[in-house]
Structure formats: structure tokens, C-alpha cells
Amino acid sequence: MTFHRRTFLAVFAALFLGAAPVVAATVVADEAVSGEFGNNPNQSAVFGKDVGTVIGGQKNNGDSDFLFFDGFEDGTTSLDFSFTNVGGNWGGLNLRIKDEAFKNKNDWWSLEFGASYDKISDSTPLKISFALDGYTGPLAVAVDFFNADFKNGNGVSYVITKSGGLPPSNAPAPIPLPAGLPLAATGLGALVLARRFRRKR
Incomplete structure (x- = not known):
């Protein structure tokens, strides 16, 4: 049996690189219908895990x-x-979070989180972290914008990220090492030794 270099490289790649790592996707409003996420609960943008x-x-x-x-x-x-407001001198919003879908635009009961903010500017971004505490069920989020400085900026923009779970799509993924790696390495070593033994004969 001849042990080809290509065979070794193929086995090496399969062992050390494994399957492509699973990472979390990024969704941008430009990808939504008309470049905008739903403006009412009946048009909510739905995101999977x-x-x-x-x-x-x-x-x-x-x-x-x-x-x-x-x-x-x-x-x-x-x-x-x-939340940021690049170029803008003022901006405001309401943030509402529920564990079920909103019934209508004015649905404020009962909320898991609700607050109003009116001083979001270019120099004062806003950061909020909503702890899940082991909760894995659904969440509905409403962002109601108001009073933005469109003359100097483009209004308030946001980035929502999940902490934990799948790594984000722009993060380097760890290389998985299979559990059978030591056994496979031993087998490769045995093949190399067998090849050398046959050459000497």
C-alpha cells in the first residue's frame, strides 16, 4: 500500500480543520422590505436563533x-x-420589550422592560443590556423614534447583539479538535512507519 502525500493532507485537513464552524448571522435593515423593519406589530421583522x-x-x-x-x-x-446618532445633536426614543408579540402600536402592558430616552446625540450614545437570566423563549422589541436632528445627521441608529450563544459572524471561530484525534494521529504514524519499512526492504 502506497501512502500518498495527498492522502495525508486530506486526512490532516479533515482532522484539524473539521466542518465549517457555525456562527451567528447579521441582519441589516437594508435587507428588509423597502430597507425598513416593520413599522407596526403586524409587520414585525422576525429573527431566528x-x-x-x-x-x-x-x-x-x-x-x-x-x-x-x-x-x-x-x-x-x-x-x-x-443607540447612536452620528452627526445629530439630539434624538429620542422609547424602548419596549415584551415576552410576547405586541397587540398594537400602543401596547405598553405588561412589559419586561420599558423606558424613554431623549438625549441621544453624536457625543452621547446610549447602551442598554437586557439580561436574559437563562430565558430562551421569544422576545418582542419595539423602538419608537421621535425628535431627531435630521438636519445634521440621519437620525438615531441601533445595533442589537446577543451575548453568549453562537459567536457573531465577524468573530474568529475556534478550530474544533475531534475527540478521536490522538487515535487518528497514532494511525497516521503507523502508516508512515509501514511505508519506511517497505522502502528498506
């Missing part, structure tokens, strides 16, 4: 984005919000 980052923003004063996360991977620790 594989989505790790959502990027969106304010279209105009009075705009709302309704987002629905249909569940979270085990190990997801929080849903983190970062």
Missing part, C-alpha cells in the same frame, strides 16, 4: 421598528442595545 446581530435605524420622526426574536440559544446571556 441563528441571528446574532440586528442593525437598523430611524427613517423619520415618528418612525417605529417592531422586531421579534423567536427564541435564544442556550448560553445566551443578554440582548445588548447600542
